[in-house]
Each structure stands twice: as structure tokens, then as C-alpha cells.
Amino acid sequence: MKGNIYIARRxxxxxVLLMAFAASVLAENRVYMEDFSINPGxxxxxxxxxxxxxxxSSLQFDxxxxxxxxxxxxxxxxxxxxxxxxxxLTKSAINGTTQRFVILENATDPAKSAxxxxxxxxxxxxxxxxxxxxxxxxxxxxIVGSDNTAAxxxxxxxxxxxxxxxxxxxxxxxxxxxxxxxLEQTQKVNVLLSNDVDINGLSAEVMIPAGLELVEDEEGELxxxxxxxxxxxxxxxxxxxxxxxxLISSITLENFEGSTGAVFSFIVKATGETAEDAQIEVKNVxxxxxxxxxxxxxxxAVVPVKVVTxxxxxxxxxxxxxxxxxxxxxxxxxxxxxxxxxxKFDVNGDGxxxxxxxxxxxxxxxx
Numbered sequence: 273m274k275g276n277i278y279i280a281r282r283x284x285x286x287x288v289l290l291m292a293f294a295a296s297v298l299a300e301n302r303v304y305m306e307d308f309s310i311n312p313g314x315x316x317x318x319x320x321x322x323x324x325x326x327x328x329s330s331l332q333f334d335x336x337x338x339x340x341x342x343x344x345x346x347x348x349x350x351x352x353x354x355x356x357x358x359x360x361l362t363k364s365a366i367n368g369t370t371q372r373f374v375i376l377e378n379a380t381d382p383a384k385s386a387x388x389x390x391x392x393x394x395x396x397x398x399x400x401x402x403x404x405x406x407x408x409x410x411x412x413x414x415i416v417g418s419d420n421t422a423a424x425x426x427x428x429x430x431x432x433x434x435x436x437x438x439x440x441x442x443x444x445x446x447x448x449x450x451x452x453x454x455l456e457q458t459q460k461v462n463v464l465l466s467n468d469v470d471i472n473g474l475s476a477e478v479m480i481p482a483g484l485e486l487v488e489d490e491e492g493e494l495x496x497x498x499x500x501x502x503x504x505x506x507x508x509x510x511x512x513x514x515x516x517x518x519l520i521s522s523i524t525l526e527n528f529e530g531s532t533g534a535v536f537s538f539i540v541k542a543t544g545e546t547a548e549d550a551q552i553e554v555k556n557v558x559x560x561x562x563x564x565x566x567x568x569x570x571x572x573a574v575v576p577v578k579v580v581t582x583x584x585x586x587x588x589x590x591x592x593x594x595x596x597x598x599x600x601x602x603x604x605x606x607x608x609x610x611x612x613x614x615x616k617f618d619v620n621g622d623g624x625x626x627x628x629x630x631x632x633x634x635x636x637x638x639x
Contacts, residue, residue, distance in 0.1 A: 300325045303333055303394075303415050304433040309440040311468045312561065313403040315344060319393040320373070320412075322353075326428050327386040329420035330359075331375040331394075333430075334366060338408025341437060343371055344398040353388045354395065361395060377420060385420045403469075404565045407438045441567045442467035444476075444557050447534070451484075451552065452578045453542035458487060461575065462498075462534040463554055470527040473560035474535060479515035479553040483546035483579045486516070487539050496537040500529040507536060515553075525562060542579040550577040588619055588636040596636045604629050 301324045310316050320335075322328065337343070349361055360376045375394065379385040387394070415430035447462040465474070478495075480486060489496045495507045495518055505522040520536065528535060540552065555572035588596040590603045607617035608625050617625045620632040 301328070301417065301428055301430050302433060303331070303412055303430060305410055305412065305435040307436040309438040310399070310401045310405070312401050312405045312439055312441065312565065313469060315398055315400045317396050317398050319396045321392060322387070322394050323391045325390065326417075327419045327421045328417040328428065329377045329385040329387070331387070331417045332372065333415040334370050334372050334413050336370050336411040336413065338410065338437060340402040340405030341408065341410070342400055344400045347373065347395040347397040349395050350393045353392055359387065382420050401439065403561060404563050405439050406565065406567065407436070409434045409436055439567060441469050441471070441559055442569065444554070444569055444573060446554060446573045446575055448575055450576045450578070451540060452580065454580045455542050455544070458539050458541045460537055460539050461552065462537045463573070464533060465528070465535045466532045467528065467559065468531070470561055471559045472522050472525050472527045472562060474520040474557065475518065476557045477512065477515060477517050477555050478538060479555065480540065481546055481550035481552065481577055483542065483544045483550060484540045484552070484577060485543050487541045489537070489539055494538065498534045498536060500533055500535050502526045502529070527562070544579065545581055546577050546579045551575060552577055588633050590616060596633060601630055601633050604633060
């Protein structure tokens, strides 16, 4: 009997320990950064956050930076979580890419040693991106906290966390929403660039659907220059399947002028029927800077295209201006006075050009 009681007590004790361990494992504790973008050559302030269900009195973790990104200066406490006197906050280098952050509690009363609140930023710190920086990931690892609020301190280990850092250099677009042409008509399309960093080179693919072709501008160029390109900047184009590959570069490495506006243009001409889903597309746009670092911009600029092979006719539009107006009535009056036999002025189709045709046009204008 005594043996059974002893065994029951041992089982109960093990269960209590297992429950305590499970509660510690299942508790949601994490240290993290939010994903962010940064311009090459820029300095930016970011925050390091902690969400914790357990009380955390002290904390230590390492931050591994991607190539071209580095911390600047010292971290600044978020005083709503870490007051001036409650905790110390230090940063030290582990190696060229890794920094260690340590938050130590200074409280004389262990019961009051926990970092305040259960979520939000612990501190902020500046990061700097080199002009050669390309996108990467920041990893927070070796995250260990301690809970000193009880008589016996408890160690709390947290999972590693990674944040994506994107190098943002700009975006591109075109200045038309659609192209609708009759045969032999032309339309100019400007390619616009908004760049947040200095740029001295660009490459892109310009895809032209069947039924359209590129024609030279007044300067004899398939791809036109704009005021953003210096006299030492050239545009070279080569045919590829379905379009052209273009390269804009400066032999003196001069930057594009300004930060917004058109960088090049092209003129399309309608030569035949187009498919129902035909479109002009500018894609695979890549920018380069003074360090010869290249950045490919996301997405593409798409322009729906329609070629009208048989222009729509409007009844009573004798002048061809797209509407029935007083000008068409005057044309009938002139034909009537001149005794013209041109059947197009016999708009009511009765075989004569007279006042009845004028009345017919007036009726069409009322519709």
C-alpha cells in the first residue's frame, strides 16, 4: 500500500514538472525585426521588438547583418519598456558581420526586474547601406532570456528570427494607359523612371506585338533621348524575339538628370491586325550606379493595344470629325447649292440632295 502511495506521488511530481516544462516551451516569446527597404547609400532607423508571454528580466542575442549593411552608433532605449535606470543596454562586435546586444536588469527588487509590457520595441538603432548594397536578410540568433522575478531564475531560449531587407532604388512606368490606332497611324510612348538614388545606366526589354512596328523619330532614332540624358549618354538597341533589348549608358559615368520623368521614348506604328490580348510591355528594367552595382526593378509596364483596320463610321458624319454637327449640315447646304451629285450628301437616301437631308441631319443631332 505504501509503495503504491509512493509511486503515485512520484508520478504526480513528474506530471507537475512536465506541465511546467510544456508551459515554458509553449509560451510565445520572440525577438524580431520587421522587414524593411533601404536605398543604397542611405541611413535608416529601425526597431528591435520583443513579444513575450513570460516575464523577461535580462536578454542577450546576436544580430548577423548581410553584406553592405551595418549598424551606426548605439541603440536607443524605448523608455516605455526599458527605463533609464531599470536596465542597461549594450552593443558589442562579435565579428565583421555580427553584433551582440545585451539587456541587463539593474533592479534591487527581483520581483520588479522584468522588462515592462509584453510587446513592442525594445530599442531603435540606425543602419547604413553601402552604395553597393543589394537585398539580403538580417538574422537574430542565439536569443536567450532570463526570468529573475521568482526566487529561482529561469532561462528562456527563443527561436532564431530573420527579416528581409530590400534595396530600393526606384520604379518605372509608361505615360499611356492604352494604344488604339488605325492602320498607318503612330503614337509615341514615354518610359518614365522615378529613382531614389543616383543612376547612370539602364537596360530594359521593350516587347512589341504583331501588328505594330517601331518607327524612327524626327532625329532618326528608334529610341528617343530625353532631357534626363546627358550628351555623353547613348542608347544602343538590339532586336530580340518579339521586341528590342536596349542599353542606356554614359561614357563619362554621368548620372541621369533629376529623379523623375521620362528617360527614353519610342514611336509605334499600326501595320496590321493585332491579337485580342495584344500589348506593349516594358520589362526586365535594370539600373546601375557609380559603383557599377546593378538593380533589377520589380514588375513590368503593360499597355493594351488595339489596331482598328476598318474605322468605325458614324451616320451623318460627312466631315469625318467623329460627330454629327452644324458642319455636316453646312456641307449638305453647299452640295445642294452647287448641284452636286455626290450621293454621300443624300443622307436620307431618297435620291435627291435637298432640305429633307438637312432635316435628317438635325434629327440625328437630337439623338
